[in-house]
Amino acid sequence: MIDSPYAAALARIPVRAHRVDVDGTDTAWWEYGEAGAPVLVLVHGFRGDHHGLEPVVAQLPGYRIISPDLPGFGESATFADREHDIDGYARWLGAFIEAVGITGDYDLLGHSFGSIVSSAAVAGGLAPRRLVLVNPIGAPALQGPRGVMTRLAVLYYRAAAALPEKAGFALLRNGAVVRVMSVTMAKTGERELRRWIHDQHDRYFSDFGDRDQLLEAFRASVSHDVSEYAERIAVPTLLVAAERDDVTPLDAQHRLVGRFPDATLEVIPEVGHLIHYETPGDAAARIGRFLRAESRA
Numbered sequence: 001m002i003d004s005p006y007a008a009a010l011a012r013i014p015v016r017a018h019r020v021d022v023d024g025t026d027t028a029w030w031e032y033g034e035a036g037a038p039v040l041v042l043v044h045g046f047r048g049d050h051h052g053l054e055p056v057v058a059q060l061p062g063y064r065i066i067s068p069d070l071p072g073f074g075e076s077a078t079f080a081d082r083e084h085d086i087d088g089y090a091r092w093l094g095a096f097i098e099a100v101g102i103t104g105d106y107d108l109l110g111h112s113f114g115s116i117v118s119s120a121a122v123a124g125g126l127a128p129r130r131l132v133l134v135n136p137i138g139a140p141a142l143q144g145p146r147g148v149m150t151r152l153a154v155l156y157y158r159a160a161a162a163l164p165e166k167a168g169f170a171l172l173r174n175g176a177v178v179r180v181m182s183v184t185m186a187k188t189g190e191r192e193l194r195r196w197i198h199d200q201h202d203r204y205f206s207d208f209g210d211r212d213q214l215l216e217a218f219r220a221s222v223s224h225d226v227s228e229y230a231e232r233i234a235v236p237t238l239l240v241a242a243e244r245d246d247v248t249p250l251d252a253q254h255r256l257v258g259r260f261p262d263a264t265l266e267v268i269p270e271v272g273h274l275i276h277y278e279t280p281g282d283a284a285a286r287i288g289r290f291l292r293a294e295s296r297a
Contacts (some may be wrong), residue, residue: 002199005192007281010058024096029068032057037064039102040291041128042092045135046204047214048222054110056134056276066106068096070117071209072217078209084216086224090121097126098219105129107291111276112137112247114219116229121228132287133238135273135276137225138241138256140246143281157218165211172214173206181205187244187272196254197277230259237263238290240283244272264290 004010016031030050040063042053043279051066051074057065057088069076070093072084082088097106108128110118113164115136122131162167171177183203186194189192225248241253248256250267257265271278 001203002196003190006054006055006058010054012260013058013061018100019097022071022092022099024076024081024093024154025071025079027068027096027099029096029100030065032065033061033063035064037062038291039064039104039106039242041065041097041102041108042067043108043110043114043118044070044073045206046137047073048112049207051200051204051278053109053172055280056284059281060288066102070114072213073208074204074272076209077208078213084213086116087118087127087219089117089217090124090126090219093117093121094126097181103209107132109134109287111135112273113217115226116221116224119226119229119233121222122235123232128235130291131233131235132240132290133226134240134283134287135242135245135275136226136248136256137237138239138255139225139252148258153218154222157215160211168211172208172211175272176201178202185246185273187270188276188278190284193278195243195275200277219243226287227256227259230256231261231262233263234261237288238287239263239265240275240286241265241267242271242273242275242292243267243269247273266290 007257010062013032018031019030020027042065044050044052053067070089072078077086106128107130107240108118109132111134118131148162160171163171178201179198182198186197188194237254237259241250243250259262268275268282275283
């Protein structure tokens, strides 16, 4: 295990681990910060878990941050009664917020796949005061200049589905495939930071529930994007995009922000789809300004 460059900052923030039943799904979640502070709920990305957003958590003192593992990822169970699609995850998110006892105002942040889940939930009636989308999936993944990479990923997941279960699991958890993905997405030139990013993906990227769940979630991740929900999101929204994102190019993010009734776009330079690993301090500063400004409005 490689030490996190953000460990010292994170260690200053109290953390408590919890479990809760959410509509029949055993869900693991973590609570950071002081109990009486303003509430911020986090939704992580595809094949990640709550660990991925901890570098951002470390830079956001003064909040009570609620960070669950999505069903089928990390320590949370898979759904027993529904498909792992956007509707299923959006419904779960609303039930989770109720199950952990959030009854007052709160803000909501979604990263990558979590940006789709969070947007779908808010468009469907979930009512945070503010919405933050980090590395939002702002355009159809199978279209545009990066569509060829997505189509290769589709072939990878189809191959994993077609193989016998043991061989399919082995392919999905193949360390070489995980490393290629990590190397492709990391943009930093800092050697030690790159080593830590690769270690994070090695440790957590293959911690999923079962093959069927993962394949369902992958289909959901490439079949939907934030743009289909944006017009129905009335709450103030901040998009934190990356200049060199390999998943959603910057011109698509500029188009996306115009689809919201009330949204602002912030662009972090010289970073890709790993804002939460490479520039969490910059992201947290922008997020904090947005949350504080809206709180005073």
